[in-house]
Structures are given as C-alpha cells and as structure tokens.
Amino acid sequence: MTCPPAVSVLGLGRMGEPIARRLLASLGDLTVWNRTPAKAEALSAQGAQAAATPAEAAAEIALTVLTDLSDVEEVLRGDTGLLAGWQSARTEHPVLVVHGTVSPRGVARLAEELSREGIGVVDAPLSGGVAGAESGALSVMVGGQDWAVAKAMPVLEAVGSTVVRFGAPGTGEIAKACNQVIVASTVTAISEALVLADAYSLDRRQLLRVLAGGLANSEVLAQKRDRWLTGDFAGGGSAANQLKDLLFAEDTAAAKGIRLPVSSTLREVFEHMIAEGIGDLDHSAVELTLAHGARPGRDS
Numbered sequence: 510m511t512c513p514p515a516v517s518v519l520g521l522g523r524m525g526e527p528i529a530r531r532l533l534a535s536l537g538d539l540t541v542w543n544r545t546p547a548k549a550e551a552l553s554a555q556g557a558q559a560a561a562t563p564a565e566a567a568a569e570i571a572l573t574v575l576t577d578l579s580d581v582e583e584v585l586r587g588d589t590g591l592l593a594g595w596q597s598a599r600t601e602h603p604v605l606v607v608h609g610t611v612s613p614r615g616v617a618r619l620a621e622e623l624s625r626e627g628i629g630v631v632d633a634p635l636s637g638g639v640a641g642a643e644s645g646a647l648s649v650m651v652g653g654q655d656w657a658v659a660k661a662m663p664v665l666e667a668v669g670s671t672v673v674r675f676g677a678p679g680t681g682e683i684a685k686a687c688n689q690v691i692v693a694s695t696v697t698a699i700s701e702a703l704v705l706a707d708a709y710s711l712d713r714r715q716l717l718r719v720l721a722g723g724l725a726n727s728e729v730l731a732q733k734r735d736r737w738l739t740g741d742f743a744g745g746g747s748a749a750n751q752l753k754d755l756l757f758a759e760d761t762a763a764a765k766g767i768r769l770p771v772s773s774t775l776r777e778v779f780e781h782m783i784a785e786g787i788g789d790l791d792h793s794a795v796e797l798t799l800a801h802g803a804r805p806g807r808d809s
Contacts, residue, residue, distance in 0.1 A: 516664055517541065517560070517568035519584050519591075521548040523744070524608070524635065525574030527642040528668055532572075533557050535667045542566035542584075567594025570604045570664055576750065578611040578619065595628070604629040604657045606665070610685050610754050613761050617679030620653065629657025630678055633665055634685035636692070638732055638746065646670045650688065652681035686761050689754035693775045693792070695729040696751075700796035703737055707800070714738060733793040745791025752779040752788070 517540035553559035560566035620630035631653035647669035
C-alpha cells in the first residue's frame, strides 16, 4: 500500500490555524510552521509536528497560508527555506500550495520558475472567512499544473467543501479576483444602505433582519451582521487586504484590456478608508468612511 504524502501548513494566522486543526484531525499527521513559534507549539500539543524553520516543514505537499507572494518567497528561499528542505530530503516532485490571495501573474511566473526544478505550484485561494475555515465550508479556487493539482486535490478537499479547478497556474487567483469584486461590492453596498438607514433613524437590527429575508441576503450579511450592529470592527479581513485584492482584479482586467468601473469606484472608497487611518479594521468598517463622506457640507 502506498503511503499518503506528508503534508505541512506554513502560516498559522486567522485562517491558517483553523485549517491546520481540521487537517490534523482528518489526516492524523501534520507538520506546522509559523513565524511566531508559540502558535505552532500550541498545535503540537494536539499532535502536530512543530517545525523550527520552513525547511523542516518541507513536506511533499506544503500549504502556505500567507498574505502575499512576497511572504511565500520568503519561506521558499534561503538556507532555512522550503527549497533547501526539499533538496536536503531529496523530495521528488513536491507541491507548493499557495492559499493566499496573490497576483495571478506573479504566481504563474513562480510556477514556471519552480517547474524547472520539478516542483509543482498550485494556487488555491480561499473564500468563506474564518467561519468557513473552522467549519470546513470554504470555497477553494484552484489553478496549477495537472499533475500538481491531482496530487494536492485530496488535501484541498479536506480544506474546503467546494473545490473547483479552473486551469493553468494563476487561474485560481483570477477566480478569487472575481470573488473579491463581489465581496467588496456587497460589503460596501450593505454599509451604504446602513448609512442611508441611519440618516432616517431606521432600526439597524430590523433592517438587517428584513434584508436577510429577501433577495438582498448574502453570506456577507450573515457573517458581518454582528459587526454592523455592535460597531466592533477589530480583527477580521482588513480593508488594506481588500484594497490589495481589488488592485489584483484591476491589474488582471487591464491585461485583457478590460475596464472594471465598479472595482475602480470600490478601490477609491477603500483608498479613502486607508487614508483615514482605519485600514487595519475589518472591511465592513467601510461604513465609517461612507458615513463620513455622507455628511452634509463635507468637501469633495
């Protein structure tokens, strides 16, 4: 009987930690690495192998749950990087899975470079938030070489409940760019509706309730509802990351000569939010920027 490939998770942040916990439960064996060792050590108490360096986490299938491609490059390179670990262990045809939302063109270039060394790259960005990561109800958008996707697919199916392969390296990230246009639009539209409701002293709780019962309902409304009711916007998916994703969408569209007017408007809104110094808040806090802009007499 062929042994299943070893798996590792690098990056144990808000998404990576629950993904690692679910994989550990389903696979029974997992290596984890995090820049802050305490997070890896906490999982080691549950049975995971805590790696001191990315090289020690160079499993046959290595999942990176990191913010940007520069972070992925950082764990790949150097004497203690994944590449060094795979080389030292003489791992044949390892697969690097990039779960972060990164540049489609950038990850395609990385895949082309690493393929010359026999390394597969699968871009597999996620949608569903922390709640989806904890429950396993994530959508996973996949791009990559045929053999690399086939090798990684059983692991990806343990990460999410909806796993769709789109094509060559970078196509998963293009699908995520499409996803993020919709998410940013929905977050901003609900926030704008709340600003309008506040101007007429409508009860927010009742408004969100009636929206949830009709065509305006969405997963965004369900996950962000409590933030809009309590005004607690700490943590969550940051506005800065939302802007990054919108820029990827515009860049991807520009490569085909396409203009995205909605995305362009959303980009300006989130740029204003970041300029106001609240870019680290959850993107649902865009209502604060919209409310500021809605005040009578404000200069444009």
